[in-house]
Amino acid sequence: MSNKSSWTGRVRAATLEKFEPEDLLPEVQPAYVASWIYIFGVATLAALIMLVASGLYLTLEGPAWWHTSKVGHYVNSVHLWSVELFFVFMVVHLWGKFWMAAWRGRRLATWITGCLAFFASIITGFTGYIIQTNFDSQWIATQAKDGFNAVGIGAFFNTLNTGQAILLHVSLLPLVLGGIVIWHVILVRRKGVVPPIDEAGE
């Protein structure tokens, strides 16, 4: 048991003591967890792993490397196709969870963190598109600035400042997205997989 008079004890009570090992990494699942739809959640995570791996490779070599290196162009292509797969899997996963009404049973926070991961992914993907240092990135950056400027965000996030976008894309946003995804997965494990909608309609 935690000593809740200390800050450490309170943090332990609010985190580690909330979980049983068999909840975090169970070896069995309810019998209803038997459908093609469950593939898309884990496939989204797998695509994210590919995105991080290919992104790290590009980061190590620098933002303009892929224009002059065949290997670099291939790694950039892997990054592009990983993001396309990532969004396809995530959108199917999201639709699946909608039709399963997966927020039932006090799973609202799981739904919300999933949506936040979706939006954080869109912003992260967008910053990736404007740091390509080619014509596409020039056009997208100049067009998108008007939307951000109109709502005041452009004063702080300047799409034409490539250096700012690079730092956001490779440091801050992956941290934010990674944190939300970890939070989302922990909630899924803690709450368990939502059971089927009953014939009575609940």
Next chain:
Amino acid sequence: MAHKRSTIDPSKKWNGPVRQYDLVKEIVIATLVVGFLALSLAALFSSPDEKALTMQSWSIEAPADFAQTAAGELAGTTTSASYGPPYNTNGSGQNIGPVNLGKIAGVRIPIDPAKSFVIEPLSIEPSSAIKAAITQWSSASADQSSKWATSYADALTKDGKVTTLADPTGKFGPVPTLVTGLLGMAQSGALDGALTTRDTPLPTNFTKPLLFLADSGTYFPDKAAAQHLSGDQWGVMNETGSWPGQSWLWLYSLWYQIEPFKSSGNADILVMSLMGVLSLGLIFLPLLPIISRIPYWIPVHRLIWRKWYQRKA
């Protein structure tokens, strides 16, 4: 058909039948399969890389458009010269009702296009004629310099094909010298560096050249239209060539294709605000009275959990 009350409480820990499920094996296999898919797609279809445009490419490929835009920057008639926040106070920005969020955020990226895009870069040129033209421009009243530049910009645009015009009566002042000087600087490649290295010799911020390029009347937008990237072509969600782009931005792009957004002077703030509301709607969808009931009315879940329902039956 007789209905019975729910026997499943989704908030309780599951105590019913279970099946073996190896989560670690699942993520490892998924990563291998998705990894193979991504590596294969990359090998088969590669990725696009249209070379970036430069001041040099613009001034060589479309010198008349470059000269018109440069004259427009001096006249204060280009998009960025009349933009407003966050670049300057020359425009009012966009409103949603009485609210102007751009003005509230303020001018945090100060850009005076005449100074930033034309006069400052030219100030490093050694030509005495250009130095004299800068002195004449800088010492003139705002009204006088505006008259010179506006009349020259109008004359260049009216002709449409030339980069300089004769000025026997001196009605254009130093503007033809400034524009011709900037064109020469751009064609030599020196302007690309001059626009980005004023603050640091190792630039990462391309706000000035990109804003200048975006003011182009034909060069930049024509290149984009040829790659189906214009706003009325669902621009931002497309990619150059035939590659898939940010297709997940389809709903954002959709609003720009339809009224009242399409022709509104406040389209950007209206679309951004609408998307903000819709995003909040998605986040809090489980709390919305009608939409959250749709999964119960349209039984897609019967397909998803068909094995479970068959087993129950």
